[in-house]
Amino acid sequence: MDRWRRIVSQQRTLPDDTVPVILAAPGSHGPVVHALSAAAKALGIELGARVVDVQAIHPDLHVENADPAGDLKLLDRVALWARRWCPWTVRDAHDGIVMDVTGAAHLFGGEAAMLRDMATRFRMQGLSARLAMAPTRGAAQMLARFGPAGAVCGADDVAAAVAPLPVAALRLEVETVRLLHRLGLKTLGLLMEVPRVALMRRFDRLAADRNPLVLLDRALGRAADPLNAPPEGQRWLARARLAEPVIDPVPHLDGLAEDLCAQMAGAEQGARQLRLTIYRVDGEWRSRDVALAQPSREPAHLLRLLTGKLEGIDPGFGFDLLTLEALRAEPLALHQDPLDGARDAARDVAGLLDRLSARLGPQKISWSTWTESHLPERVEGRVPALAGKAEAAPVLLRDRPVRVLMPPEEIAVLYAVPEGPPARFSWRRVSYLSTRHEGPERIAPEWWQDRPGTRLRDYYKVEVQGGRRFWLYREGILGDGRGGDPRWFLHGVFA
Template sequence: MTQRHAHQRIVSAYFPDLSMDRWRRITAQQRTLPGDDVPVVLAQQGSHGPIIYALSTAAHARGITQGARVVDVQAIHPDLHVEQADMQGDQALLTRVAHWARRWCPWTVRDDTDGIVMDVTGAAHLFGGEPALLRDMGVRFKMQGLTARLAIAPTRGAAQMLARYGKASTICGVDESAAHLAPLPVAALRIDADTIRLLQRLGLKTIGALDAVPRVAMMRRFGKMTEDRNPLILLDRALGRSADPLNAPADAQRWLVRARLPEPVIDPIPHLDALADDLCAQLAKAEQGARLLRLTIYRVDGEWRSRDVATASASRDAAHMLRLLIGKLEGIDPGFGFDLLTLEALRVEPLSQHQDRLDGSRDTSADVAALLDRLTARLGPEKITWSAWCESHLPERVEHTRPALSHAPADAPVLNRDRPLRLLAPPEEITVLYAVPEGPPARFRWRRVAYLTARHEGPERIAPEWWRDRPGTRLRDYYKVEVTDGRRFWIYREGILGDGRGDAPRWFLHGVFE
């Protein structure tokens, strides 16, 4: 927490087009952007359909407003280009920008959903003074593809208000807050719409007019409001009459070890042992374990190459890490050699110290996790999976696979003994040789072999899942069938005669009973 004093200097960076800037930067890497004259909007889901969340410059020029329904705007502007907003991605970007901004000062924090605040007290002279500092910020934000409005003032509230409602790159002196804020509208206090309307009905449309009213009379109206909604408390903070400290979160700890080599080498394996030991020692002190590792080699020609390794459970076993890393080095191009290696734990989890069993037995769960790690490192995450379960009427949708390293194993389901354990994926169509009315086929052919039905049980009707299946999907009638050689099959008829959803019903074999 920074301490407030007489010469505190706060910078507010306001990003009015954060969502649109981010969308434009990502889209430009994938496809051609719409023309500058095409109105582009980002939409989010509202109570009555999609509503506009962010707008491009062309959309602003046509009078389109935030919060309008997309269908209403499309009726007026048929050429409207609509994309889906990603608010979570926008906020993640804002968090990264807040930490990246610590290149200018050690205390930075997010400002709600559209800006960041920086305490640059004692740091401006390092960049040539406050005007040069603001210019450097503006240039670097532009290089990142962000449109920024900047202001510097003695308090956080004043800087926020000037960045949003003042002139571009405003610099407010220590004793100039009242003069700079006086012409701004009361909406600059960032209060709710009802309070703004109340102040305007009272004739208090600017900050200066609100500050001139006797405080006792105004406190009777706003005294019961919370601090974040009370315009008088917010005004006192902006003018420096009450404290408004900046609580900046600490930097995320990086778990990184380096090996600087006196001369370039080609083979990284001899140096991995020491790197893994150093990293595990760091993790052990903090009682953390690595879930995702990244090995990076920096070549003498300025290029770099990296390899990522994931683990099924948190680990700080140096020998295990070494085996995983060695298995990922095949195909890495060292160029003319490299003189720097880094090993970083990108994702960690708490891992308390534990004692081995006194009876000398092994921890089988740890052995399974190590096996999953080695198989995944060798074959790839999409090859090593285990089953997950979900509620569904259709048998083939009950089970699906997930990567073993990124998902925990699912609890074993309650088995339905009336259904086979082994299902064919997809079900295989069978040829009916002799049909029985209102029952399973008396003779059928599957995989070029003819079978004669000895007995059967059923049907079990399973209707389509209307919320997932396409219109016209046909229902199924399942039968348990035992043929003359003793084998039992699970077959179904897709559709019934006269259902209006296709031609004659088709028969499929879906499972085999053990």
């Protein structure tokens, strides 16, 4: 919710705090609740509930679309930012961060002071957080989500601290939680009192990460639960420190490019996005970004791209530091040019795209991308050449016209054959008389993404007097209950 509030506040006024707000994400049986505000929690709304069911109970509910992928990216960045407190941090599922603060709490004045510092700095970033500290990973996860805020648990108090928590704190599957409730085991304390042999027979077929007894042992410290934190990404950066301020950066680009490419060659990496930054003596800085179609670590190619981006950069009274950084890198294996001296056509095309995009802008150079869809206007799309790769057209385009109108243009039907194409129609103030036709080709709405009430289409290939051929379709049929009379559109022109 914090990320959604930050984004929406920049575009429009946020709903009042008393208004219940939920964020909806796609589910197997329709949209489900992905996140909810404090007002929505007060109404008893639960995560994972179907939005239509919740709206039926609470008609005044404010529903917005969630962005789970964007939330995970933010959480990954926050996990790296949290390494200010300890060296080992990792994202926990889709809504948490686990930090191994062993040996680091004394640097902040103790465990309680460390949690206070975390809470303060998260608030400064506009993020709300529930914090807890425990000797084991599982206990900390459960206390942060279901225990009192800011709980600090000692090594000898883990069992007592987690005993009042519900069994759902183990993050079990719904069926497992339901089974435990039927057995009368609603809290972890009750689960700990039951003989292990009887329960193990019921759950021995479950995987370790879904078995409540295994998860409970990990939380209590009886079984190992190590934290495998990912390493921090390597930064590819070349610097040029100057003895005195200069105005022109061009003489120093050659050394920067060679230094950066040498660093990346050792790791078999290639740059996909570069940033050149100059630091002026007055404390200001200026930067220029360059994107590449394919990974590259050829200094000459990078220099050609950077040289064309220096126009308009203001050096001020001079600068004494330059940096060239690869913001995005991808694997690029070492290769050897063929002995016959033949050129690689793919590399030549990529180099041309790089130079054109650097000069004209990345949005000016694009190519087609294709999506499997029955509706012609959804099949082809345009993406920047540096952001995607050209794809072959699907087979269903073989019988389509060369020229497709986007969007289709409505035509005036002067006389229509029942359940057939129009015998006479008018398009762009010109009347046409049909001589022969082929069809219909019926295309039904795509129910998984079209709005309710969308009408089907019947496509016809129509040849008119004079030999011209058009691609027409009728939207809807009489009596389909989805609108009034059918409408006719011209969608394409054959060669």
